[in-house]
Structures are given as C-alpha cells and as structure tokens.
Amino acid sequence: MTDSNSEGIERRKSFRLDMEKELVDIVWTDEKGKKHNKKIACLDFARGGLKLDCDESLPANTAVTVVFKSANASNQKLYSKVLRSIKQENGWFEITLVLDKNA
Numbered sequence: 001m002t003d004s005n006s007e008g009i010e011r012r013k014s015f016r017l018d019m020e021k022e023l024v025d026i027v028w029t030d031e032k033g034k035k036h037n038k039k040i041a042c043l044d045f046a047r048g049g050l051k052l053d054c055d056e057s058l059p060a061n062t063a064v065t066v067v068f069k070s071a072n073a074s075n076q077k078l079y080s081k082v083l084r085s086i087k088q089e090n091g092w093f094e095i096t097l098v099l100d101k102n103a
Contacts (some may be wrong), residue, residue: 021053025067028058042066043094049080052095057085064097 021041029035044051050066058064060082068076080097087093 023069024052025069026052026054027065027067028062030062031059047099049083049096049098050078052097054085054093054095055091057087057093058082058095060084063100066097 021043023039024042025037025039027035027037038054040055041053042050043053062082064080064082066078066080068078079100081100083096083098085093085095
C-alpha cells in the first residue's frame with residue numbers, strides 16, 4: 001500500500017460530521033479592520049476543519065470564529081483560518097476552514 005492510499009484510509013477513519021446545511025455564525029475582520037458577522041450553511045465538519053457555503057469569498061489565512069448555537073443558552077466557538085475559497089457554478093463560494101489548534 002502506498003502512502004497516498006494509507007492517508008486516504010486514515011482520512012476516512014477520522015471523525016466527520018455531516019452538518020446537512022446547519023446554520024452557523026461566522027465572525028471575521030477584513031483587511032480594513034471592519035468586523036463582519038454572517039449566518040451561513042455549514043456543509044461538513046471534520047476533526048481538522050469545516051466546509052462552508054457562503055455568498056462571498058474570504059481571503060486565504062483570514063482568521064474566522066465559527067459559532068454553533070445550541071438549544072440551551074451556551075454557544076460553542078471554534079477558531080479557524082481560511083484555507084481556500086472556491087467559486088461554485090451557482091456563484092456562491094465553498095469556503096474551507098482549518099481549525100486553529102493553538103486557540
């Protein structure tokens with residue numbers, strides 16, 4: 001078995017949660033220092049990051065806080081950075097975030 005095959009098998013064994021377009025809040029600050037807050041659909045959540053569906057592109061390496069709302073008053077925050085932003089045929093962007101393990 002080659003390294004690429006074993007990596008693919010490892011990736012499939014890792015924790016993954018199908019979010020089925022659950023809404024999450026994302027917060028980021030643009031290059032001009034303006035803070036943005038947007039409610040968007042989370043497509044996929046895995047141990048290493050998230051995949052989001054957004055109506056605008058976010059630059060690579062932008063720090064993003066993802067806020068999951070729960071049924072009770074507490075919220076779960078995850079800190080991440082934009083890995084890539086890919087424009088889809090429908091004009092929206094698939095945003096891939098990598099979790100910040102130092103936060």
